Amino acid sequence: MPRVRHKTFDCSAGCPVEGVLNLIDGKWKGVILYHLMSGTLRFNEIRRKLINVTQRMLTNQLRELEADGLIIRKVYAEVPPKVEYSLSERGRSLEPVINALKAWGDANLALDKIDVEAA
Amino acid sequence: MPRVRHKTFDCSAGCPVEGVLNLIDGKWKGVILYHLMSGTLRFNEIRRKLINVTQRMLTNQLRELEADGLIIRKVYAEVPPKVEYSLSERGRSLEPVINALKAWGDANLALDKIDVEAA
DNA sequence: CATAACGGTATCCTTTTTGACACTATATGC
DNA sequence: GCATATAGTGTCAAAAAGGATACCGTTATG
Numbered sequence: 001m002p003r004v005r006h007k008t009f010d011c012s013a014g015c016p017v018e019g020v021l022n023l024i025d026g027k028w029k030g031v032i033l034y035h036l037m038s039g040t041l042r043f044n045e046i047r048r049k050l051i052n053v054t055q056r057m058l059t060n061q062l063r064e065l066e067a068d069g070l071i072i073r074k075v076y077a078e079v080p081p082k083v084e085y086s087l088s089e090r091g092r093s094l095e096p097v098i099n100a101l102k103a104w105g106d107a108n109l110a111l112d113k114i115d116v117e118a119a
Numbered sequence: 120m121p122r123v124r125h126k127t128f129d130c131s132a133g134c135p136v137e138g139v140l141n142l143i144d145g146k147w148k149g150v151i152l153y154h155l156m157s158g159t160l161r162f163n164e165i166r167r168k169l170i171n172v173t174q175r176m177l178t179n180q181l182r183e184l185e186a187d188g189l190i191i192r193k194v195y196a197e198v199p200p201k202v203e204y205s206l207s208e209r210g211r212s213l214e215p216v217i218n219a220l221k222a223w224g225d226a227n228l229a230l231d232k233i234d235v236e237a238a
Numbered sequence: 239c240a241t242a243a244c245g246g247t248a249t250c251c252t253t254t255t256t257g258a259c260a261c262t263a264t265a266t267g268c
Numbered sequence: 269g270c271a272t273a274t275a276g277t278g279t280c281a282a283a284a285a286g287g288a289t290a291c292c293g294t295t296a297t298g
Contacts, residue, residue: 030136034136058276081276100219102136104135109138173287175286199293200243250289252287262278266271268269
């Protein structure tokens, strides 16, 4: 869970920044949102994209994103189970934010090591 | 400390996103960066802007930001001590990112409560 | 002499987050 | 009859993050 959730925000001017970080923070949330921007995905599809994520963690992250109204969870009454995840309107509106993050990352993060001296 | 720091980034395509999040995540980093965008600040000036931050936490966050090359710490050999913090080039380049975060937050976060239903 | 300002450290403790691992139900294919 | 796929849940433990509190040296000020 993010550090401050659904509590009054009493911090100073930079606060909206923290507010968003609280939503997209969490070890996998950023990547999940990023992948969902390309379209609807099922649970195990996401799981395969996020190697190393455990089922429990993935479930948690998805539940939190859902609770924050960023994604939509659609359960099909089938067997074997089928659950689809997609971005909500609110989630889709985050696109520029994620893109800004990705652009900066691409431009400023060496992929094997962050070399601060050379920056 | 961010969850993954200065390690190889072996995650999939959304990874730069996580990379940046790892840098600006931390309870106070976003706000610190935000405030430093308006100009150089001394330790206690930052502290006064971040009510409720403890000295230890502030020191930690500043040290991490410094280690990531986002801010510059300048110590003056005076008494009483004087230490100035300012954004590095790399830090300043984060401005569009922080602005994107802030814009979304301003537009999408109710200040007293996140109302998911109404979103 | 005592106090305050400055920019921290050191130590301890609690909370939060993440990870490992086992377990579930049902239907299908072999 | 057994394994496989799906989308989870439950429990426990470890690690990371954050918080409380006390302390440091120096100088100026009262």
